[in-house]
Amino acid sequence: MKDSNYTILLVEDEETDALLMKRAFKRNNILNPVQWVKDGLEAVAYLNGQGVYADRALYPFPEVMILDLKMPRMGGLELLAWVRDHPDFRVIPTIIMSSSGQDPDITKAYELGANTYQIKPTTFDELTALVKSAHEYWTLSVKPKTKWSRSV
Numbered sequence: 001m002k003d004s005n006y007t008i009l010l011v012e013d014e015e016t017d018a019l020l021m022k023r024a025f026k027r028n029n030i031l032n033p034v035q036w037v038k039d040g041l042e043a044v045a046y047l048n049g050q051g052v053y054a055d056r057a058l059y060p061f062p063e064v065m066i067l068d069l070k071m072p073r074m075g076g077l078e079l080l081a082w083v084r085d086h087p088d089f090r091v092i093p094t095i096i097m098s099s100s101g102q103d104p105d106i107t108k109a110y111e112l113g114a115n116t117y118q119i120k121p122t123t124f125d126e127l128t129a130l131v132k133s134a135h136e137y138w139t140l141s142v143k144p145k146t147k148w149s150r151s152v
Contacts, residue, residue: 005031005032005033006032006062006063006064006138006139007032007033007034007035007060007061007062007063007064008032008033008034008035008062008063008064008065008066009035009037009043009046009047009062009064009065009066009092010022010034010035010036010037010065010066011037011038011039011040011042011043011065011066011067011068011071011076011079012036012038012066012067012068012071012097013038013039013068013070013071013072014068017068017120018036020124020127021034021066021097021127021131022034022036023124024124024127024128024130024131024132025131025135027128028128028131028132028135030131030132030135032135033060035059035060035062038071039071039072039073039074039075040071040073040074040075040076040078040079040082041073041074043065043067043074043079044074044079044082046059046062047061047062047083047086047089047092049061062092063092063093063138064092064093064094064095064138065092065093065094065095066094066095066097066134067079067080067094067095067096067097067114068096068097068098069096069098069100069105069109070098070099070100076096076098076109077105077108077109077112080094080109080112080113080114081112083112083113084112084113090113093115093138093141094113094114094115094116095114095115095116095117095118095134096109096114096116096117096118097118097120098117098118098119098120099119099120100119101119116134118130118134
């Protein structure tokens, strides 16, 4: 395996969904640090290392982002557009995890740079299986170095 300790940024407004996602990681014995923010605006602050997220020891630069689409203040598609316009952040592999299966949302997400699009599973067992396969894929994938990358 390559790097199995990368930081995951979870952008999800629903606390229950975020807790289920974290439980699915734990169920799969995935111990990666998961940083949770509640919307796109918080994600922008996190990515920029601003405000409460300024300490990169506490809030490491993410190497994978799991992103919901339908959120208040700044939604997932808006965040993808922002990321696309900021080259330092375009290298973060981005997994969309949305309850929307509508073609316009899926197409727009890919147009804006999403690496994969998943419909939120309806059962915890399905979520656990999805989290496991996504983790295995991104763990084995070589990710580009950024100015925030840990030295290996």
